[in-house]
Amino acid sequence: MVVVNSHASPLPDQALAEVRDRALKSTSVPMALLDAAGTNLPVIWVNDAFERVTGYGVEEARSRQTAVLDDTPFHQDDIARLADELRAGREIAHTIVLRRADGTRLACRAHLSPVRDAGDGALTHWVAALQDLTEQLSHDAEQAAMVETERRERRSLGLIAQVSDLLMDVDDPHALREIATILRRAVVGWAAFYLNDGGLRVADGIDAGRPPTGKGSRHGDVQAVGEVGPDVVQQLLDAEIDRPVELALGGSYGDGSASAWLAQQADAQLGPADDATERSVLVFPLPGRRRVLGVLVVHPHGGHGLRDLEPSVRTVLDLTARRVGLVIDNARLYDREHRLAETLQRAMLPEQAEVDGLDVWTYYAPNSENAQVGGDWYDVLQVSQDVIGVVIGDVVGHDVEAAASMGQLRSVVRSYIFDITTPGPVLERVDQLVAGMRVPRPAGLVLSTLTRSEQVWRLEYSRAGHLPALLVRAGVVTQLDAAGGPLIGFGGVPRTTGTVELEPGDVVVYYTDGLIERRDRGLRDGLAALSAVAAAVTARDAAGVGEELLSRLADHPEDDVAVVVVRVPSPLDTAERTRSPRRRRWSLPSEAASIGRARHAVVRTCQAWGIEDAANAELVVSELVANAVLHGFGHVSLQLYDTGDGLRIEVEDANPAPPVTTDGHPGRVGGFGMQIVERLADWGWRQSRGGKLVWAKVRPGSLPAGGR
Structure with a gap:
């Protein structure tokens, strides 16, 4: 039997040293x-x-x-x-x-x-x-690169979110300037926006109401002098190039070219160069749906070109330019549609009627949040010397079909009322014709006639599914809710006619549901509110009554609003003029007919308030409104104030350019409007949220209009 010792005997010192040397020599460390x-x-x-x-x-x-x-x-x-x-x-x-x-x-x-x-x-x-440490450093570098990439992506998303927030307020006059400031603080050395409206111009805001120009707008006649480079900016604006371009500020471009103009602008904004290196800027297009609306111009940190631009910075600039272009295009498209819709709506409404023996005031305003054509309408007809027809109605819907139905109904009612002056039979015939025409939209209306006999007026009316008109007499309001019936086209039974004998001082108010209906209350409560306001009105003219109703009820309408106020004059009007409200306003379409309406409004207001120098005020408002119609764009707002020592006139339009006093146009008639205003009034102007507001205060005892 052999016994094996389980414990190895230790190596001799020399042998151990040799093993240790071999181990140290062969280790992988x-x-x-x-x-x-x-x-x-x-x-x-x-x-x-x-x-x-x-x-x-x-x-x-x-x-x-x-x-x-x-x-x-x-x-x-x-x-x-x-x-x-x-x-x-x-x-x-x-x-x-x-x-x-x-x-x-x-x-x-x-x-x-x-x-x-x-x-x-x-x-x-x-x-x-x-x-x-090679592997560890590579891993650390990779992790650091990932962290840096994520940081840049977060920064980019944050910048785009800030840009989007600023673009939500298209009416902000400094939105584009603030976006350029954000870009300058975060990713580039300098940035600015230029819009292509009749040539490039510096843009601080979107200016949605500005009419756009077409392709190929220039900065003058381009003259080639010697060897010149291509007009890359114009090619960008004409969509011949669909990518950002690099514009050398010291390059040679044709005189009057877009590239020359933009290079000069950018060079002036950047200031003197720190060294002799030729500087350049990067130009990004602002694309709309059909055309390039302008450019975003940036100067990167260190003057890097497009190739050297960091991908994250390039992404931010590309997205910013595209979003700005889309928002500008949407804002201008919406503004054009809104103005077109409003023009169509007003074209279907009559001008304010002048009725012998009655004081008539009319008002219509589309819902400011709705760019489509609506179905509210009114009409005031001089049927004969002693018969006046008044109709107000509402077709269901806010689209072109509603407007078409409204136009058909208006024509039918106009045709029949000249043959039959009693409202009930007129609506019966309208029912028959509408049923045959198959008008696609239901409609309600109130049709009335006012007939004069020996200076006494008799009101006859019939309702077809519409809210009742109000009779205001000595502070007491009566709803004219008799003679009711179904919507137009759903008659099938005889229509009745209600009759009221009017007295001097009586006021009849016709309106559509946009005046009284709100999300937080029903029509019944709205009608009660209207009755309460009408009972408390102190005005002694139709315009004053209408303006007081609007100021109390129509500050924030949720639907289209149409109002007609008819007042029977009273001998007490002259003695009680001082009780009239001292502020009036009118919303006028940007067309020549508004000038005459504005003059008429001023004359009637001066008469109602007992203000002298009505002829001078008439001339001043005529010039201001004419300037707004001829040189402005968008809707025209007219406001009158009784300051106690004269009449203050304010006219607002959507063109932010200031009015200019000139010496007239050589060889042509006109150009003296503001000179006339200066002779008759103190005047000035200021920027408004929607454009500009021009004001004039007619001086008492000014030179009569006929003596200038």
Whole structure:
């Protein structure tokens, strides 16, 4: 039986030393032995891994030792700390950079451990072990790059969100300037927007009401002088180029070209250059649906070109330009549709009627939030010398079909009322014809006639599914709710007629549901509110009554509003003029007929308020409204105020350009309008949210209009 000892016998010292030497030489960790007693710790031994990793043997490693200080970005504090640790003989770990024999760099962590004498403990050597950091640094760099990419994406999303928030308020006159400021603070050195409206112009806001120009608008006759470069900006505006372009500010462009103009503008905005390097800007198009609406011009940090632009910055600029272009196009399209719809609506309504023996005031306004054509309508007809027809109605819907139905009904009612002046029989015939015409939309209306006999007026009326008119007499309101019937086209039974004898001072108010209906209340409550307001009216003229009703009930209408006020004059009107309200307003279409209506409104208002110099006020308002119609665009607003010492006239239109006093047009008639206003009134102007407002206060005792 053989017994085997399970404990291996220890190797002799010499054998153990040989094994240790072979182990250190063959380990995969690069290692070197440094002489602690020598100057600069010279290398006296390296293992195979060290030579394999660095490419240096003992001699080469010793000659490259001092280069470590040059290859590694040591701070002075690091050098001082390392020197202290070496003198103290403490273990050291520090990241260094070694240049390999093939010229590449190796980032590694050097671990230096002291080796002391076995007898007296004196420091004799240092063992240096190198930890390769290449993989770790690559991973760290990758992580850092991912973090930086995410940071840039978050920044880009944040910028686009800010731009979107600013673009939500298309009426903000400084929206584009604020967007340019955001870009300048975050991603570029300078930015500005230029819109192409009759040539490029600096744009601070969207200016939705400005009429756009077509393709090819220029800045003058382009003259080629010597060798000139292509007009890349004009090519961008004409959609011949669909990508951003780089515009050299010192380039040679044709006189009057878009590129020359824009380069001059950008150069002036950037100021003097810091060096002699030729500067350039990047021009991004603002695309609309059918045309390029303008450009976004930026100067990147460091003057980088398109190729050097960071992808995240390029994305932000591209998205910003596209969103701005789309919002401008939508805003202008909406504004054009809204103005077109309003023009169509008003074209179907009559001008304010002048009725002998009656005071008549009419008002119509579409819902400001609805750009479509509506179905509210009214009509005032001079049937004969002593018979006046008044009709107000509402076709269901807010579209072209509703407007078409309204136009058909208006024509039918007009045709029949001239043959039959009694409202009930007129509506019966309208029912028959509408049933045969197959009008697609239900409609309600109130038809009435006012007949004069020996200076006394008799009101006859019939209702077809419409709210009752109101009779206001001495502060008491009566709903004219007799003679009711179904909607037009759904009759089938005889229509009845109600009759009321009117007295001097009586007021009859016709209206559509937009005046009284709100989301937070029903028609019954709205009708009660209208009756309460009408009972408290103190005005002694139809316009005053209508304006007071509007000021109390129609500040924020949720639907179209149509109102007709008819008042029978009273001998007490002159004595009680001082009780009239002292503010009137009219909304007028931008057309020549509005000038005459404005003059009529001023004359009637001066009569109602007992203000003298009505002729001067008439001339002043005529000039102001004419300027708004001829030189402005959009709707015209007229407001009159009794200031106690004269009449203040305010006219507002959508053109922000200020009025200009001229010396007339040589060889042509006209151009003296504001000179006339200056002679008769104190005047001025200011920017308004929708454009500009021109005001004039007629001076008491001004030079009569006929004496100028």
